[in-house]
Amino acid sequence: MNRLKTVLFIMFSFAAGGLFSLAMGKEKWSGVDEAVLEKFAEEAGRVPLEPVFNTDQGDLLLFFFFLFGSLAGFIAGYLFRELFPPKKEKKGK
Amino acid sequence: MEAVAIRMNISLRFVFAFLFFVGAFYTDAFAMHIADGILPAGWCAFWWVVVLPFIVAGISKIKNESKKDKTFKPFIGLIGAAAFIISCLPVPVPFAGVTSHPVGVGIAAIILGPLIAVVIASVTLTLQALFLAHGGLGTLGADIFSMGVVGGFLGYGIFVAVRRLGFSWVTAAFLAGLLSDWGTYASTSALLTLALHEVDSLLPMFASLVIAFSPTQIPLGIMEGFISAFAIRFIKNRMPEFSLGAMKGKL
Incomplete structure (x- = not known):
């Protein structure tokens, strides 16, 4: 409730x-x-x-947000796994 | 137990009532993404001159620290990517009816030090100005000053001071995240006021900007505090030997 x-x-x-x-x-x-x-x-x-490259037009901004968000997410995820490996993997090393 | 629950319920109601009250007087607010054309050219140049030494010192520190510690560069990549995502994430704020974004630089300053946080803020803000229609290239110096310099150094300073006072890692990280967010927005208000105020309107304009920020930044600052506290708790649990930035030595 x-x-x-x-x-x-x-x-x-x-x-x-x-x-x-x-x-x-x-x-x-x-x-x-x-x-x-x-x-x-x-x-x-x-x-x-206006911005130097005006990406705020239609879905263009959405495209760039998605592109950079994915790229940053991939980099963050990749490096996170490198710095904090899963516990089993850590024991194996 | 029931008394505690009732007290918490009352506190929550008070917080929401306060946010609604502030929201009711919400007019307009600024954030650290100041577009080109807002600041006069002289002020743009001034803030560039102010932040350049910080950027140069930060880059030099990255070079030096990378030689000493192999985990340093991956940490810069991880924190930089996280700061980029955090600082362009539009969070809807209930009652205020607008979206705003956290800063993410407080946690960067705790983990890597304030000078490197300035470099991270510079890269993040440049990408946002170039590709995401957030901010501008001329005003980049001012944006870097408020987010990188003020947010970074304030977050770092608060973390160190709170730890020296004997409080826990989590408390120190929470306060550093909270105050670096609020400090960033306060400094944005200050530099806009300095550039655009009319005669005898310096303090009233600054105060109105700070009040205007409150509906979005009070809850977002608290959220940023929790993110910082969670990140530091995670690092201390998973990597107890971690010793970079503000977590070096006896701290």
Whole structure:
């Protein structure tokens, strides 16, 4: 019963967050980095420039996130296994 | 036992009520990924000049330490890859209705030292600026300063200080992760305020930025504290002889 209450509470808090951001006129679940920069820059008279390589176009950003995420994940996993070998393997050595 | 459970329930309710309260006053916030064009050219150049000596010293330290310890380079690769993933991971924050990301540099500073954390932050932020539309090349110096220099040195300093006070590894790592995250965002607020404030608006602007960060960074900082504590606990269990970064010698 307590577990159910916890799950319901978490679901409620996320839903409240989404509704709250919509009510405040913000894009739902927008990133703190992007959602704010342009508005604040405009207020301060500064215009954010486009990135040197603008990957924020359609699914291109998703592709780069996936590419670099996979690459970093592979490197981290490979080196993790090298530094912390499974216990059986360690005994064998 | 029941009394403890009730007390915990009340504490949790208080935490969520506080987050909701802060969320209700949430307006806008910044993170350490400052895009090109936000900071004036003079400030961009200034932060580049400030961080360059740290980067050079970090690279030199990597060369020296790699000769002494064979596990050093694999640790740099592992921590660097982890920091990259952590610092571009958008975490949805309940009640605030926005996503934000942890920093990951506190744990890097504990394990490898603050200068190497600066190098890791530099590589991470450069890749993000070039390929992930996060940050900019001109503002990279400012981004490296807040995430690498402030986050790294603060995380390292807190860890060492808390250990010297006699607290456990886990407590020290938790506080280092927590405060390096908050320190990064506080310094981002400070350097934005320095560059963009109007006359007589220095402190109010800084305060408003810090308050604006609170709804996302209070929970994310706590999360980062737990990640750091878990990582250090894991290393101490699996590799008791580990002696790098802030875990060298008597500490």
